[in-house]
Amino acid sequence: MALTQNTRSPQVMPQRRQLTVYGLTWSMPLVIWQLVFFVFPLIFLLLISFWLVKNYRMVPGFDTVNWIKMFSKGYFWDTYWRTLGYAAVATVVTSVLAFPCAFALAFKVSPKVRRWALFFLIVPFFTSYL
Template identity: 40%
Template sequence: MERISGGSPTILPSQRRRRRFALAGLAPLVLWQLVFFVVPLLILLVISFWTMRNYRLEPGFSLENYRAVFADPALWRSLVLSLETAFFVTLACALLGYPVAYFIAKKAGRFRIVLLIAVIAPFWISIVMRISAWRILLGENGVINQALISLGLTSEPLGGLLYSPVSTAIGLVYAYLPLYVLPLYAAIDRIQDSWIDAAKDLNAGPVRAFLEVTLPLSLPGLVVGAVFCFIFGLGEFVTPALLGGGKQLLIAQIIQDEFQRRQDWPGGAAIAMVLLAIVFTLLLLSMRYLRIASGERP
């Protein structure tokens, strides 16, 4: 409802008042986000072109840090491993989460709200606490091993459970499954039962009805969930640090290490910028998709 200018040379007092209200309401938040969100990212971007000399930051413009991201095989391996892990975690979350979201939206009846909240609630518990629990579960003398031994399924504790890429993946899936179920639920909830019934009435079997109606209509939810899951899985260092053992570092751990232990800010900033570029690309692509899916012209 944009006012088209040109036709109204005079601004009425009531309109001026409205504008002042709008400005006063928006300005604090916008300024806050500029100072504490946009400016920090810009500083980070600038620092990524600087260099370190004798443990001091030296301003300048050097692409060396970026070259290192792609030239250093260890860094490159971490980046690829991170992408693989994030991809696997996203896939696992989608497969695990879809039936649950479907169940809550379509089959849970009056328990719907309770079940939905129960899915999301763990997400609000500090990630440090949630992930630390998995150490108790997966450790060599952990709950799962002890349970397996006492059930007689294995005589020796399985050593590979904790401190492996697998345990990292389990932790990440655990951490971000709630985040995936939420948009999936929202998308499936919008699908009216009558559409599915109509498909079945037109002689589509349950599987066909799912593939022809439910799945395509819930695709936006799948995409949104996937983007969130992927981004969070990519940029997290708590889970791999607590469960991954440290043999193969993920990219987020390396960035953290560069900043906190090695004090190489430009190096870390450059890797962070590469990460950010990947995230931005994903966001842009998904927004483009969602816009097309919602019927707007791209």
């Protein structure tokens, strides 16, 4: 038997999925949702960022003054760096608190206590829905 010959059985070979009309039909509502509420508003904001400001009103036109002002003023950069610092601190604090809690829930706590602990951890996320 040659070394270059594939010796795997057909059952082990991964099967390729085919795009079907059924699958595309079920994915279209999500695609439309993303387009309407994310992609189109993002494109609109990008386009109006090139508009002119006259008498405190946005006037359709094409000008890069807004972008030049944003990248040349120092206080914009100060705000960006401060925001990045806040995000880094929040990431570190969250990681330091979350990993020991997750380890304890996964390996140290009994299943009955785990169920209640997960419940009390998840309940605060429901505040925006109630």
